[in-house]
Amino acid sequence: MKIEDLVYHDGDQTCIGHLAVPDGDGPFPGVVVVHEAWGLGAHAMERAEKLAALGYVALAADIFGDRKIPANPPEAFAIIGDFRANPDRLRARAGAAVDALKAHPACDGRIGAIGFCFGGSTVLELARSGRADVLGVVSFHGALGSPGPSTSGGVTAKILVCHGADDPLVPADELSGFLAEMREAKADCQTIAYTGAMHSFTNREADGSLMPGIIYHAPTDARSWAAMKAFFADEVFG
Template identity: 45%
Template sequence: MRFVFALLMIGMGASLVQAEVQTKEVTYQDGDVTLEGFVAWDPAAISEPVPGILVVHQWMGQTNYERGRCKQLAELGYVAFALDIYGKGNRPANPQEAAKVSGTFKNNSALYRKRLNLGLQQLLAQKGVDENQIAAIGYCFGGKGVLELARSGADVDGVVSFHGALDSPSPEDGKNIKAKVLICHGADDPFVPEADIDAMKKEFNEANVDWQMIYYSGAVHSFTQPMAGNDNSRGAAYNAKADQRSWVAMKAFFAELFD
């Protein structure tokens, strides 16, 4: 009996190990440009296909921040893939470089949307992903990115923009949006003009987009990112309460999409 019990304990231990979130880097191409994504999943959760979540990085490129979010999403039972817009090894060293690199894509929506959709293709190719249950989330530069992904006509169920740019550069593209939209926005964000918000709302309403927007009091830009510091006067700062509340809102949004 002791031997049998020991075998059972070993088996339980193996199961516990298998239940841990696993990760890997994924290299893919856009022509001659090599891109490097990151995927996280819980092997115990994907015995049957589960929803896949695309994660779009902020303007410093894909970092440990996005990878951490992928792991959190995997703990919730999803397969999460952090794409790479900039290219392998192309990581800005400071905000000035980040503004230049991100601006290249903001000013070239065709290239931006191409890289977003290439990332989506990689997510769909991952083991355990239910191709009929897909969402995307993005932060700052990536918050705008998920809206651009939706505007490209991508077949995704929903997108969540965290403190992203909310301009409407091509209002006619609103008609391409198939996804439901959740926007989590800092009420005191100085980098997002009210005129942009009004234009976005007009675009979405005229296209009959199913959208919702939540304002977080006392929050400025980058409110989900601890690396932004805590000085609101700089216009970008972490806000723990807004971070937690927006994550809860995202989970409720996903429950609506996938349940």
């Protein structure tokens, strides 16, 4: 595959994404990958490359801009807290990555999105935005609530939520509220709750040292990735 930086903009903000293009003749369906609270790092880049190995052109987006990496957890939580409190701003920033990938010559114009933790909540905001060119999104251990919930008929993307049933950061009432929101929106949404899995179950570096509930869970990592592959192959791009 071909790996390169992709510079794009959200208004005056420069963003520096990580693009992975499959070998072979394109164009290919495109998938935007959204990082966790720690900024665009190895985890999201690795997942973009795994998607390219599956035949998708994948852009690991730079939501913070200038490929900023927070210096510590309080700084990271302040950045994502501001984005989460301003869903229109978050949707625009994620939408800029969608536009950049869609415009790339290796992309055939069909777009999906996946995200992890903060990135999972970000791709759900993309779905809530009602963009018709985003065909499907997958949230891995993302927050599920929003200050700007969807409205009836406002969600056009298909949604897959891969949720840790024992995630202490997403309480049961947030999950039930999300399901009610999707029901009211008449969204095409499927949600898988994996028992034994907590927050950050896809990230091998999550060892519980930051917080006991932030920990990798290998079986759920494998199962949720398999669910994503089937979702994209059979329902979104098939």
